[in-house]
Amino acid sequence: MAAYEPKKNSEIRIFESSDEMATDLAEYISQVSEISVKERGYFAIALSGGPLVSFLRKLCEAPYNKTLDWSKWYIFWSDERAVAKNHADSNYKSMKEGFLSKVPILSSHVYSINDNATVEDAATDYEFVIRQLVKVRTIGVSESTDCPKFDLILLGMGSDGHVASLFPKHQALELKDDWVTYITDSPQPPPERITFTLPVINSASNIAILATGVDKATAVHLAVSDCRDGPDTPAPLPARMVQPTNGKLVWFLDNAAASSLDMSDGAYQQHREY
Numbered sequence: 001m002a003a004y005e006p007k008k009n010s011e012i013r014i015f016e017s018s019d020e021m022a023t024d025l026a027e028y029i030s031q032v033s034e035i036s037v038k039e040r041g042y043f044a045i046a047l048s049g050g051p052l053v054s055f056l057r058k059l060c061e062a063p064y065n066k067t068l069d070w071s072k073w074y075i076f077w078s079d080e081r082a083v084a085k086n087h088a089d090s091n092y093k094s095m096k097e098g099f100l101s102k103v104p105i106l107s108s109h110v111y112s113i114n115d116n117a118t119v120e121d122a123a124t125d126y127e128f129v130i131r132q133l134v135k136v137r138t139i140g141v142s143e144s145t146d147c148p149k150f151d152l153i154l155l156g157m158g159s160d161g162h163v164a165s166l167f168p169k170h171q172a173l174e175l176k177d178d179w180v181t182y183i184t185d186s187p188q189p190p191p192e193r194i195t196f197t198l199p200v201i202n203s204a205s206n207i208a209i210l211a212t213g214v215d216k217a218t219a220v221h222l223a224v225s226d227c228r229d230g231p232d233t234p235a236p237l238p239a240r241m242v243q244p245t246n247g248k249l250v251w252f253l254d255n256a257a258a259s260s261l262d263m264s265d266g267a268y269q270q271h272r273e274y
């Protein structure tokens with residue numbers, strides 16, 4: 001793995017293989033969860049959809065399945081598609097099958113998004129649930145933003161640069177006061193989705209964005225490069241707007257997704273090579 005620190009509070013890790021990435025991700029999540037449990041007594045983690053689940057596979061194996069304090073884990077989703085929980089497009093379903101059913105997380109600690117309501121009501125309900133859990137400090141609170149402070153938010157990124165269900169040029173990117181919102185016009189099916197807003201994502205203690213494949217290379221470059229927005233710059237990518245207020249952002253990339261990064265221009269300072 002090669003690792004770079006492109007900006008304050010952010011790091012890029014680049015992997016030779018999917019197994020290497022899954023192994024490092026498991027160790028990263030394990031460390032973040034142990035620190036959270038030690039400092040707060042809980043570990044509040046938000047998951048996403050897409051290929052992310054397959055990279056959680058090493059977390060389901062030894063030593064983590066035995067050593068992690070799974071009873072302190074609380075599971076949330078940064079976004080969900082408006083489909084039934086048994087539908088192939090459901091982010092809950094893919095995480096249940098690929099991760100949650102393989103580790104001893106308490107089912108009462110799994111906060112899935114309501115699939116039996118309109119997207120508007122489901123977003124309102126989910127924000128209400130999160131507000132209750134912030135009050136009792138199961139989820140932390142950001143002192144600077146008053147938003148929930150998830151211990152870790154795991155995100156994928158689409159080739160258009162979307163994260164969670166925040167798509168380029170969408171008005172949901174502008175929301176400042178809502179914690180959870182809904183969209184009915186996702187450019188990728190299904191059209192109706194519920195999503196965390198940027199203030200919630202950026203208030204997290206730790207954010208990890210995973211991207212693999214050459215189709216993500218341009219979006220990765222635009223998201224992490226030091227270029228300034230100008231008249232010719234396309235609308236800011238949602239992934240570029242992921243800028244933790246007080247937390248840390250780590251990119252997990254394979255060589256293909258990192259292939260448009262120019263490591264020689266000084267924007268990325270290499271600090272470690274394995």
Ligand SMILES: O=C(O)[C@H](O)[C@@H](O)[C@H](O)[C@H](O)COP(=O)(O)O
Pocket residue numbers: 048049050051052079080081091155156157158159162163164165
């Ligand atoms: O529900 C979703 O759609 C996801 O949360 C989404 O943000 C996903 O992680 C990316 O789209 C990456 O997935 P792809 O690699 O399949 O585009």
